[in-house]
Amino acid sequence: MINNVCIPVGPVHPALKEPIKFKFDVEGEKIVGVDVDMGYNHRGIERAGMERNFVQGLYLAERVCGICSFSHPFAYCRAVENAANIEVPERANYIRSIIAELERVHSHLLWAGVAAHEIGFDSVLFLVWKNREKVLDILEEITGNRINYAMLMIGGVRRDIPDEQRAKLHKVVDYYAETLSAVEEVFMNDKTIQLRTRNVGVLTKEEALALEAVGPTARASGVKKDIRFDQPYAAYTDADVKPVVPEKAVGDVFDRIWVRLEEVKQSLGLITQFVDEMPSGELVSEKSVIKLLADLSRVEGEGIGRHEAPRGEVTHYVLLKSQQTPFTWKMRAPTYNNVMPWYPMFRDTELADAPIIAASIDPCIACADRVTVVTGAHTSELTNIELHKKSLEKTRRLQNG
Amino acid sequence: MEALKKSLWVFHINTGGCNGCDIEIIAALTPRYDTERFGIKLVGSPRHADVLLVTGPVTRKMKSKLLRVYKQTPDPKVVMVVGNCGSTKGVFHHHYHVVGPVDKIIPVDVYVPGCPPRPEAIIYGVAKAWEKLEGEA
């Protein structure tokens, strides 16, 4: 009888840039069990946010994750606005949505490159990342930074999109209309990619629903789930956003690639629409930051902000209790939901497929690491083993029941 | 030492940063900036590296891992920190789970400030690291 061998991977490893540890139980080449150890990236952002004022919190929310550096502050702003009943001007709503869609384009292209890299297809990585630079250029021109845009303000946005930049945005959309087909061609038709991604890491619709997968991971399994569609907000109320779901969803890695590439096209369409229909008006509801902070420090109540980030729904919750800082701040990142679906995906696959499956949910560990158990005043992490055991039990319960 | 003059191999470790710096590092490798033409490349193991590139403010859980990777990198080596949060803890100062900055844990030779720094700045930092190795040779 062959004994199971446990192969630890990580937390520092070349495949994913962020620290996370996998323990694979393998029988020969087959994965029979997997254990995920997280928390290496936990920085205690929520706790620190409760000691800083609302505008400083914005800065902090942006640094939850560099790839979705618009989504977290967006959800945070919406939560605070929700609690304080702040009305956001229409123009600001449009600008927010445009940046959010630009971010989706950059994030999905980034992912497509990483996915190609995971299966050893580096020329595609370079092709896609070359294309991606264009959207970073326009983001830099509008916001002043390639990553971490500092575009949001509670009650609006900090910067306008003037007319000449609107013309440039159209040019960017045209550029992608031309170049995206080459990327699509490779991903949809290349034999290597087909062989490596079809029927690999399958997550069925039932599993996706039971494990509460979100974002492209859920949509690739046929679950019609998209906050922009379910609960439209900002400029999405004026747009007709349909969740991108494959016709015959298998829920494999290939479907996840397809969903993301389709979403890039969808985002480009949305950008064109928003840029054309952008109304004129104010950028923020309250111009004076000092007055804004003073107003917020008198608010009592709680608020929730949801946003469809590139990886799925992100939710922020704040509780305000007439003080200068949020009394409670809690966030739930999309990767947090997508960790559990890893179990059915990894089960009974080959060890060699592990990197692409791990990458296929587009994990963002910096977002997801919200809990680390710290005993006493200092270190000695109980790690997440206990937490993890619980979650394993939950998987079993869900699968059996 | 001869080999160092020609190309620098870089090992990258994220000690809990926000990812922003990490993607700019990869962007520096891709066609627009293309550092591979200078022989600069990311390697999969610290044992092959000349430069140890660190991002992130060092979380409690990553501290021992960082030390281990530092010990695994063969001498002579240059340690380079990319980003504000690795250099000074930046926005993550006073966070209970952050024990950095990096230079409190391991000796650092080159700092690249910015949150995140542009790929050009990162390449400039690597060039500085190269100068330093040259000087030691």
Ligand code: SF4
């Ligand atoms: S320096 Fe800024 S962009 Fe870089 S990892 Fe730290 S917080 Fe993120």
